[in-house]
Amino acid sequence: MEVTKELPVGTNLGLVHMLWMLVSGALLPERGAIFPALQRIGLSAEAIRRAWASFRGGQWRISDLLRVWQSYVKGLEGWEVHRHEGYRALTVDITAFFRPKLQNCPSRHYHPQAQRALPAVIMGVMGEVGEINGQRLACPRAIERVHPKDPREKRLWEEILRQVNRHLAPDEVMVVDAGVKISDLQAAGIERYVIRLATNFTAYRNTPAPYSGKGRYPVYGRKVRPLAGKRKGKAIAATVPDRVETWELDGRPIRADIWDDLILPGILPGEGLTFRVYAIHDPAYDQPWLLATPLSLHAPTVRAIYQDRWPVEQIPLAAKQMVGAHRQFVHAPESIQRLPELALLAGSILSFLAATAPLTPTGFWDRHPSRTPGRFRRALIGLPFPQSYPFPVQLRKKASVTAHLPKGILAHRRHPAVFVASG
Numbered sequence: 001m002e003v004t005k006e007l008p009v010g011t012n013l014g015l016v017h018m019l020w021m022l023v024s025g026a027l028l029p030e031r032g033a034i035f036p037a038l039q040r041i042g043l044s045a046e047a048i049r050r051a052w053a054s055f056r057g058g059q060w061r062i063s064d065l066l067r068v069w070q071s072y073v074k075g076l077e078g079w080e081v082h083r084h085e086g087y088r089a090l091t092v093d094i095t096a097f098f099r100p101k102l103q104n105c106p107s108r109h110y111h112p113q114a115q116r117a118l119p120a121v122i123m124g125v126m127g128e129v130g131e132i133n134g135q136r137l138a139c140p141r142a143i144e145r146v147h148p149k150d151p152r153e154k155r156l157w158e159e160i161l162r163q164v165n166r167h168l169a170p171d172e173v174m175v176v177d178a179g180v181k182i183s184d185l186q187a188a189g190i191e192r193y194v195i196r197l198a199t200n201f202t203a204y205r206n207t208p209a210p211y212s213g214k215g216r217y218p219v220y221g222r223k224v225r226p227l228a229g230k231r232k233g234k235a236i237a238a239t240v241p242d243r244v245e246t247w248e249l250d251g252r253p254i255r256a257d258i259w260d261d262l263i264l265p266g267i268l269p270g271e272g273l274t275f276r277v278y279a280i281h282d283p284a285y286d287q288p289w290l291l292a293t294p295l296s297l298h299a300p301t302v303r304a305i306y307q308d309r310w311p312v313e314q315i316p317l318a319a320k321q322m323v324g325a326h327r328q329f330v331h332a333p334e335s336i337q338r339l340p341e342l343a344l345l346a347g348s349i350l351s352f353l354a355a356t357a358p359l360t361p362t363g364f365w366d367r368h369p370s371r372t373p374g375r376f377r378r379a380l381i382g383l384p385f386p387q388s389y390p391f392p393v394q395l396r397k398k399a400s401v402t403a404h405l406p407k408g409i410l411a412h413r414r415h416p417a418v419f420v421a422s423g
Contacts, residue, residue, distance in 0.1 A: 002072045003065050014054025022323050022346035025381040032327030042384030062341040073139045081130040084301045087173045089129045089308035095316035096120040097340045107151040124160040129308040135355045138311035161188035175309040186273050194305045197290040203262040206269045221269050226279045245299040255281045256299030278302050318373045319347030
């Protein structure tokens with residue numbers, strides 16, 4: 001109700017029905033069919049039609065719903081934003097709702113099992129990371145669609161980075177995985193970021209290499225390889241770090257090798273933006289974390305900021321597997337974008353409800369339950385929409401006269417049928 005109360009009368013109630021259908025997991029037993037899922041929560045045929053009309057043609061945008069939801073989350077008792085050396089993380093990621101049978105799907109995304117790009121509706125998600133009741137969660141700030149004329153994933157990243165650059169607060173740090181490169185962040189003008197690098201990443205010193213005594217004087221800096229590698233069966237040693245930081249975390253010794261004042265390949269010293277690279281070796285992980293940032297931060301801080309990227313992955317996880325929106329059967333150009341947007345919002349709502357509601361064990365065998373969206377969804381699934389709940393005055397059915405309008409298949413016809421006599 002809090003999310004939709006500012007919408008027009010009628011549309012707000014229809015979206016409440018849609019959100020309850022998603023959060024309660026009614027899509028799971030119906031295998032993604034929206035009308036049967038709305039019927040499962042106890043709506044009448046008229047209420048189902050109104051909910052569908054509000055979803056498909058209602059005057060609402062996901063940005064307005066997210067603004068209200070973000071304001072509600074920040075007002076929750078116990079919500080605390082994570083800060084590290086005064087900075088808070090703004091985590092960014094891209095998720096895909098695969099639609100392999102959808103004709104004229106606007107975009108494609110790589111599927112690891114298929115090992116190729118498949119038709120999919122891709123969305124960019126930005127979220128602020130905080131904690132409530134001991135759980136780290138990401139509150140979504142924005143959900144971005146692909147450009148209608150250029151639906152490439154690269155173009156979507158460019159739009160997201162431009163938006164981040166416009167709205168990144170002075171105390172915020174953008175945190176991204178290896179899906180983008182440092183050159184992309186620098187081209188977008190982002191000055192505060194933490195990015196994970198590929199294990200074969202190389203950079204160069206920001207000072208020219210010393211003269212060897214032969215040939216022309218060097219114009220580029222020395223090459224820096226943070227992690228050892230192999231090429232044509234031959235081992236390549238890692239570059240000696242400029243400094244090393246060590247500390248203990250939960251009894252594990254952690255080491256961070258750090259290289260300062262680096263630039264990207266192909267850039268002359270003194271002409272490019274510099275950054276630092278941290279190779280964090282943790283016994284709990286097989287591969288070291290290779291992170292880069294232009295900020296002067298301690299290694300434990302860089303590690304903690306990158307860890308704050310992980311909660312953004314729970315939003316699509318809850319929206320797909322927990323809510324059941326991984327299987328979709330809408331085909332109108334606007335509906336195929338609106339349903340993933342609403343599902344991502346529902347996934348965030350489900351996670352926060354699970355974190356703030358009392359513990360709900362799955363059964364007698366669940367002796368040590370946690371506040372997870374899966375457990376909370378199991379408690380809601382099969383429950384009808386609360387008809388006796390006292391709704392606000394503005395959240396009501398719109399008193400419109402519709403008796404004279406055609407219903408069912410007759411309402412789909414935009415032009416009268418024309419019959420031509422033969423012979």
